[in-house]
Amino acid sequence: MEMGSLLPHAASLFAVSMASLMIAAVLSIVRRPWPWNTAAISREAVLRLLGVRLGDVPTTVVRDGAVAVDALVRRADAFSDHPAGGGATSIVSGGRAHNINTVPHGPLWVALRRNLTSEAFHPQEFLRFLPRARVFSTFQKAARLVYPDRWKQLLRHRRRQEEMYLPLIRAIKEQRRTRGTPSPPPPTTYVDTLLYLEVPADDGRRRRKLSDGEMVGLVSEYLGAATGTVVAQLEWALANLVRRPDIQTRLCGEVEAAAGGEPCAYLRAVVMECLRRHPPVSSVQRHMIWTLSEEFSPERFMEGGEGEGVRLAIGSKQKATTKVKMMPFGAGRRTCPGMGYAILHLEYFLANLVTAFEWRRVPWEEEVDLTADYGFITTMQHPLRALVVPLSNDRLTVV
Numbered sequence: 001m002e003m004g005s006l007l008p009h010a011a012s013l014f015a016v017s018m019a020s021l022m023i024a025a026v027l028s029i030v031r032r033p034w035p036w037n038t039a040a041i042s043r044e045a046v047l048r049l050l051g052v053r054l055g056d057v058p059t060t061v062v063r064d065g066a067v068a069v070d071a072l073v074r075r076a077d078a079f080s081d082h083p084a085g086g087g088a089t090s091i092v093s094g095g096r097a098h099n100i101n102t103v104p105h106g107p108l109w110v111a112l113r114r115n116l117t118s119e120a121f122h123p124q125e126f127l128r129f130l131p132r133a134r135v136f137s138t139f140q141k142a143a144r145l146v147y148p149d150r151w152k153q154l155l156r157h158r159r160r161q162e163e164m165y166l167p168l169i170r171a172i173k174e175q176r177r178t179r180g181t182p183s184p185p186p187p188t189t190y191v192d193t194l195l196y197l198e199v200p201a202d203d204g205r206r207r208r209k210l211s212d213g214e215m216v217g218l219v220s221e222y223l224g225a226a227t228g229t230v231v232a233q234l235e236w237a238l239a240n241l242v243r244r245p246d247i248q249t250r251l252c253g254e255v256e257a258a259a260g261g262e263p264c265a266y267l268r269a270v271v272m273e274c275l276r277r278h279p280p281v282s283s284v285q286r287h288m289i290w291t292l293s294e295e296f297s298p299e300r301f302m303e304g305g306e307g308e309g310v311r312l313a314i315g316s317k318q319k320a321t322t323k324v325k326m327m328p329f330g331a332g333r334r335t336c337p338g339m340g341y342a343i344l345h346l347e348y349f350l351a352n353l354v355t356a357f358e359w360r361r362v363p364w365e366e367e368v369d370l371t372a373d374y375g376f377i378t379t380m381q382h383p384l385r386a387l388v389v390p391l392s393n394d395r396l397t398v399v
């Protein structure tokens with residue numbers, strides 16, 4: 001597009017933005033909270049009328065598996081940055097604008113990511129709030145005027161993270177200082193690794209320690225990414241087992257028979273099917289290709305099924321193949337570093353839960369509802385309620 005044709009457009013956008021800024025400013029001063037908080041006239045509707053969508057980031061959806069893999073793996077130089085986390089992230093990562101998930105691909109990302117993967121291996125409310133904080137991604141000052149309550153909520157979340165994690169981080173720091181650990185110490189906790197980590201300084205030449213505020217953000221990211229996703233996925237798996245006692249019986253039988261430690265193909269197939277059918281990170285801006293069937297059928301991942309041999313890890317050295325059908329953990333450089341850890345936990349917990357209990361539908365309730373709640377992590381809109389029967393005796397519990 002030529003500059004000439006852009007200018008009038010830019011000028012009118014500027015005028016609209018100025019107008020909306022003024023309206024927002026006046027409204028926030030004159031009447032708080034926002035006066036049009038009704039279903040009919042929402043602030044989103046008013047802003048849409050003015051042609052403004054705060055936090056809106058242009059999105060391209062790629063549905064073709066080969067194209068997605070080509071972009072993420074072979075053209076990784078162009079596609080290794082996640083969309084800027086913007087307002088929310090800079091608040092929760094101690095004013096430095098980035099956690100591992102949002103930092104642009106470069107030396108700081110390498111240092112933080114390598115530390116997580118090589119050195120270490122609930123805040124649910126905050127995870128649920130995150131999508132709403134996207135309005136602060138662009139025009140943050142304007143967004144703060146338009147959404148003052150949301151902004152306050154974001155600051156409250158950050159303060160709460162500091163209250164929860166800072167005393168623990170400082171206690172570990174103090175312990176290391178007074179007890180005199182060898183340097184570098186044997187890695188024990190993620191906080192330990194962060195205390196000793198040195199990341200590139202802003203000048204790109206020197207190295208620096210992380211600030212306390214940054215550590216609070218990273219610990220929070222770790223807990224959120226590691227527990228929220230796995231717990232959500234387990235709940236989806238159990239919900240499907242309640243609906244399909246045949247799958248549950250086969251799974252339990254396989255795990256019991258494999259008490260000697262043999263690999264459990266069906267257990268892996270159940271986990272894979274759950275990741276296909278209910279990927280917990282649905283909003284990831286590069287991810288799910290294979291959404292063919294609504295039916296929960298682990299058999300598709302067994303020998304002879306259409307999912308046999310489907311891989312989850314798609315490294316830079318592997319070729320794009322027709323077997324790349326789903327990427328619940330993303331792909332390319334920014335692929336989830338916790339994938340192995342997550343699969344291990346999912347299989348471990350699921351194997352134990354189905355051999356210790358039978359999971360049944362609560363007889364006086366409707367069939368388990370699989371409607372999803374697409375927040376930052378995709379959870380069940382109606383949390384699972386099941387009749388849990390210990391397999392060793394016949395006590396019943398509703399959970």
Ligand code: HEM
Binds near residue numbers: 116
């Ligand atoms: C079922 C469990 C999990 C799922 C489905 C999942 C999914 C994802 C996805 C889709 C991404 C974005 C990848 C991309 O953009 O290409 C991601 C990133 C990330 N995940 Fe996970 N994850 C899970 C568990 C975990 C665990 C257990 C940890 C920590 C131990 C973790 C830590 C992270 C981190 C730090 C990132 C950001 C990586 C980066 O930007 O370099 N995740 N995850």
